[in-house]
Amino acid sequence: GQNIDQPTEMTATEGAIVQINCTYQTSGFNGLFWYQQHAGEAPTFLSYNVLDGLEEKGRFSSFLSRSKGYSYLLLKELQMKDSASYLCAVREGDYKLSFGAGTTVTVRA
Amino acid sequence: IAGITQAPTSQILAAGRRMTLRCTQDMRHNAMYWYRQDLGLGLRLIHYSNTAGTTGKGEVPDGYSVSRANTDDFPLTLASAVPSQTSVYFCASSTSEKGTQYFGPGTRLLVL
Numbered sequence: 001g002q003n004i005d006q007p008t009e010m011t012a013t014e015g016a017i018v019q020i021n022c023t024y025q026t027s028g029f030n031g032l033f034w035y036q037q038h039a040g041e042a043p044t045f046l047s048y049n050v051l052d053g054l055e056e057k058g059r060f061s062s063f064l065s066r067s068k069g070y071s072y073l074l075l076k077e078l079q080m081k082d083s084a085s086y087l088c089a090v091r092e093g094d095y096k097l098s099f100g101a102g103t104t105v106t107v108r109a
Numbered sequence: 110i111a112g113i114t115q116a117p118t119s120q121i122l123a124a125g126r127r128m129t130l131r132c133t134q135d136m137r138h139n140a141m142y143w144y145r146q147d148l149g150l151g152l153r154l155i156h157y158s159n160t161a162g163t164t165g166k167g168e169v170p171d172g173y174s175v176s177r178a179n180t181d182d183f184p185l186t187l188a189s190a191v192p193s194q195t196s197v198y199f200c201a202s203s204t205s206e207k208g209t210q211y212f213g214p215g216t217r218l219l220v221l
Contacts, residue, residue, distance in 0.1 A: 004151075033209065042199060042212040043152070087151065095140065095159065095206035096167075099152040 004100035006088050011106045012078055020073045020103045022088035030094070034062050034073045035087040037102065043087055046073070075105070083107045111135055113213035115200050121219045122190050130185045130216050132200030140203045141183040142167075142210060143175060145196040152199065158183055159206045190220045 003025040012018040024032070031050040035043035047055055049064035049071060061074040075082055085102040092098060113134045122128050134141065143155040144167075154167030158177040172194060174186045183202075187194055197217050201210040 030207075042214050045209050045211065048209060089152075091207075095157065096154070097142075097210060098154075098168075099144075101149055101151040 004088055004090055004098060006086075006100040006103045008101070009104045009106070011108060014078055014080060014107055014109050016078050018075045018078060018105060020075070020086050020088075020105070022071045022073070022100060024069050024071075024088070024090045024100075026069070026090055026092050026098075028092045029066060029069075029090065031091040032062075032064055032071050033089040033091070033097070034060075034071075035089060037085045037087060039084070046086075078107050080107050080109065113200060113202055113211060115198075115213040115216050117216060118214070119217040119219075121221065122187075124190055124192060124220055126190050128187045128190055128218070130187075130198055130200075130218070132183045132185070132213060133181050134183075134200075134202045134213075135181065136202060136204075136211075137180060138202035138204050138208075138211075139180065140206045140208065140210075141177065142201040142203075143173070143183070143185045144199045144201065145169065145194075146199060146215075147196050155185065155198075157206075190218075192220045194218065195220045 006022045034046040037043040047062040054063045059076045064071045087102045088100040116131045142157045144152040156175040158164045200213040203210045
């Protein structure tokens with residue numbers, strides 16, 4: 001089974017950097033996903049890590065350490081539109097995707 | 110190109126009634142999924158289908174059934190709704206069971 005932990009809420013200032021941590025425990029790790037979800041909307045795919053290291057996509061980066069069961073999502077140059085919930089999801093085996101409860105990020109002017 | 114569509118957008122349902130939530134995708138994805146999202150609990154998998162004609166149970170399947178008659182459609186049925194099934198329901202699809210999942214807009218269901 002899965003145990004995925006991420007902080008409930010984070011607040012940051014426009015233009016700043018925020019790092020959202022995710023820790024997990026799994027018996028058959030097969031990839032980690034980050035999704036963004038604005039209030040009242042569907043989750044949208046942000047990033048995917050299956051090997052250790054950093055994946056960079058513009059202002060967003062995601063890091064994975066399989067040995068530590070740890071990932072983080074880094075949001076740089078924060079904009080007001082980045083206010084959303086960020087979901088960490090771990091794939092176990094071939095298909096099963098288990099989600100954390102999500103981290104709500106509030107960006108203040 | 111619509112991607113994934115869900116219907117209805119929202120629904121208020123009396124307890125004990127039968128309800129089918131519809132999900133259609135036009136991306137020719139083989140795998141499809143149904144999740145429910147509740148405050149503080151995150152997304153939980155109800156049922157999935159790796160390919161047309163096959164289905165499987167997820168984490169919280171009780172009270173729900175699905176069918177996958179073709180590639181595009183994956184309806185979710187509540188045979189006799191109960192208040193604990195009040196939730197936001199998301200359908201998702203991926204090219205295969207190992208692919209990235211893409212989500213539909215969701216159905217907000219209130220069971221009274």
